[in-house]
Amino acid sequence: MxxxxxxxxxxxxxxxxxxxxxxxxxxxxxxxxxxxxxxxxxxxxxxxxxxxxxxxxxxxxxxxxxxxxxxxxxxxxxxxxxxxxxxxxxxxxxxxxxxxxxxxxxxxxxxxxxxxxxxxxxxxxxxxxxxxxxxxxxxxxxxxxxxxxxxxxxxxxxxxxxxxxxxxxxxxxxxxxxxxxxxxxxxxxxxxxxxxxxxxxxxxKSILWLKFIIEGKQVHASLPDKGFNAHRVGASLASNLDRILSNTYTMEDKLFEPPRSTFELTMARSSSDSPNIIPGRYEFVLDARVLPNYRLDDVMEKINTYVKFIGDMFEANINGEKYPKIRIEVLQRSDxxxxxxxxxxxxxxxxxxxxxxxxxxxxxxxxxxxxxxxxxxxxxxxxxxxxxxxxxxxxxxxxxxxxxxxxxxxxxxxxxxx
Ligand SMILES: [Zn+2]
Structure with missing residues (x-):
């Protein structure tokens, strides 16, 4: 010195x-x-x-x-x-x-x-x-x-x-x-x-916070066919997204800790406040931190495709209304x-x-x-x-x-x- x-x-x-x-x-x-x-x-x-x-x-x-x-x-x-x-x-x-x-x-x-x-x-x-x-x-x-x-x-x-x-x-x-x-x-x-x-x-990393909102129809749990269980669709969507995203974006970069992109399910909420009520609404949030090598537009496209797939898979008609209705809200995005x-x-x-x-x-x-x-x-x-x-x-x-x-x-x- x-x-x-x-x-x-x-x-x-x-x-x-x-x-x-x-x-x-x-x-x-x-x-x-x-x-x-x-x-x-x-x-x-x-x-x-x-x-x-x-x-x-x-x-x-x-x-x-x-x-x-x-x-x-x-x-x-x-x-x-x-x-x-x-x-x-x-x-x-x-x-x-x-x-x-x-x-x-x-x-x-x-x-x-x-x-x-x-x-x-x-x-x-x-x-x-x-x-x-x-x-x-x-x-x-x-x-x-x-x-x-x-x-x-x-x-x-x-x-x-x-x-x-x-x-x-x-x-x-x-x-x-x-x-x-x-x-x-x-x-x-x-x-x-x-x-x-x-x-x-x-x-x-890029940051993407997404809220998934699934609308169904609330009904008593003893008569599920009269309603549409939003929680069932939400749980399936959440667990499958969790698996698919982690298996798709697998690149590693040693500059980062952890070295991979992360996709974490964080908040979740059901509109049901009783053990015997099937919820008409279910929400969950995904916190994604994506390596700069990937484009968030591609991640979004992947997610949208999968949301459509799940929507089609569970599709039902209750009293002339089509369910589920799934929306994605972008809480934060930073490329x-x-x-x-x-x-x-x-x-x-x-x-x-x-x-x-x-x-x-x-x-x-x-x-x-x-x-x-x-x-x-x-x-x-x-x-x-x-x-x-x-x-x-x-x-x-x-x-x-x-x-x-x-x-x-x-x-x-x-x-x-x-
Ligand atoms: Zn500060």
Whole structure:
């Protein structure tokens, strides 16, 4: 490690208490999406601007997506940059948090009253995504304070609306400023990872959530011929789809864990609320995570064909009505972009930064999906997802480890200079 590197890392150590206070500060401001009935991110963005205004960034910009439902009628996105170099390192975190869920399960503290206990900061949004947000800001502060010569400029983007689709967040930023991030830039999305920091995510599977709704005719169970049992059709459809999809999409890719496409039956509900009532309606949900080598259109076609087959097989006419009626509702669909190459600069530089700071080797791979990195990969911009977290996001008693807050900031600070 060079002397310059050591200076930077020492500088970040000296921020430790300030970083903890800053993270607690932003946890106190909820920033929940109006989609969840929340207030939006305006107050949090204003608070962050206040924290960093005197630090010496070259520019602090706000890209506001209009949203009448939110406080201030906008969903703010903050853009902070430092350095004169053409090529940039971008670190993208999000300001919004998910709702606290069942308050009774928050046994350590209330969601928006952060406390420090045994080296951890507890509160909603502490890990997701407050830790990385604060780490990225203080990484830039260290570069500014130490007047380090950069190889690449540093750009920090703090987006809104990550938890509910990014329409007012990164998607809005990329649409209104299409030239902001260039394919030659390095992009890190520190919004995923594992407890020892040894995993870098570069790829994701496509996601398809389908709800199957089968309509029959409710009737007393002692007289089944007078009705039509929706559960029978649903159970048969579900178990056969389960088998057929797993047997059709068998390709494996070692980048992913597990290495194959997965098709999991999750929720199921029957309209019957009594042992002796044949249900007139049955629903189940399929969660499919498909390797990027397959097209979701093909998967959908396969499913539609099979739904038709089952429908024909069970077809019956009850009092002039044809049953079953089967509908498919798409709850979520996200077609995976091409993975970021494990040989791309962002991955290579990130790996050496992690090695320098943590002394560990990293594994590069894919996950089941869903960060804003996909929006960048779709535009041909290589993006890596990495942070060091215990994966407590979206849970009660969510926390961030202070050691990770500081140590990840050190990794971020090396990206513009390695
Ligand atoms: Zn997140």
């Amino acid at each position: 060079s002397q310059e590197h050591e200076r930077i890392l020492r500088r970040i150590d000296s921020y430790r208490d300030e970083m903890v206070e800053a993270l607690k500060d932003i946890i106190r401001i909820p920033a929940i999406s109006p989609d969840y009935g929340g207030e939006g991110e305006k107050r949090k963005a204003d608070r962050i601007k206040k924290i960093v205004e005197s630090w010496g960034f070259d520019s602090i910009e706000e890209i506001n997506a209009p949203d009448d439902r939110a406080e201030g009628k906008v969903r703010p996105n903050l853009l902070l940059s430092y350095g004169k170099q053409e090529r940039k390192v971008w670190i993208i975190s999000h300001m919004d948090v998910v709702p606290p869920g069942d308050l009774a399960k928050w046994s350590i503290t209330s969601p928006f009253e952060p406390i420090v206990k045994e080296g951890k900061i507890y509160g909603r949004g502490s890990e997701d995504n407050g830790q990385s947000l604060i780490s990225s800001l203080f990484a830039a502060k260290a570069l500014i304070d130490e007047r380090i010569d950069l190889k690449r400029s540093i750009g920090i983007i703090l987006v809104s609306d990550e938890e509910t689709g990014s329409k007012y967040g990164l998607d809005y930023v990329l649409k209104t400023r299409p030239d902001l991030i260039k394919p030659s830039d390095l992009v890190l999305v520190p919004d995923g990872g594992i407890g020892d920091g040894s995993f870098i995510e570069v790829a994701e 995976a972009p091409q993975p970021t190459s494990p040989e791309s600069d962002v991955v290579k530089i990130l790996r050496s930064a992690i090695k320098l700071v943590r002394g560990i080797d990293t594994r590069v791979g894919g996950i089941g999906g869903g960060t804003v990195a996909a929006l960048l990969r779709k535009r041909g911009i290589p993006a890596a997802v990495w942070s060091t977290i215990d994966e407590t996001a979206h849970q009660p008693n969510e926390y961030a480890k202070i050691d990770n807050l500081v140590s990840d900031s050190k990794v971020f600070s090396l990206l513009p200079i390695l």
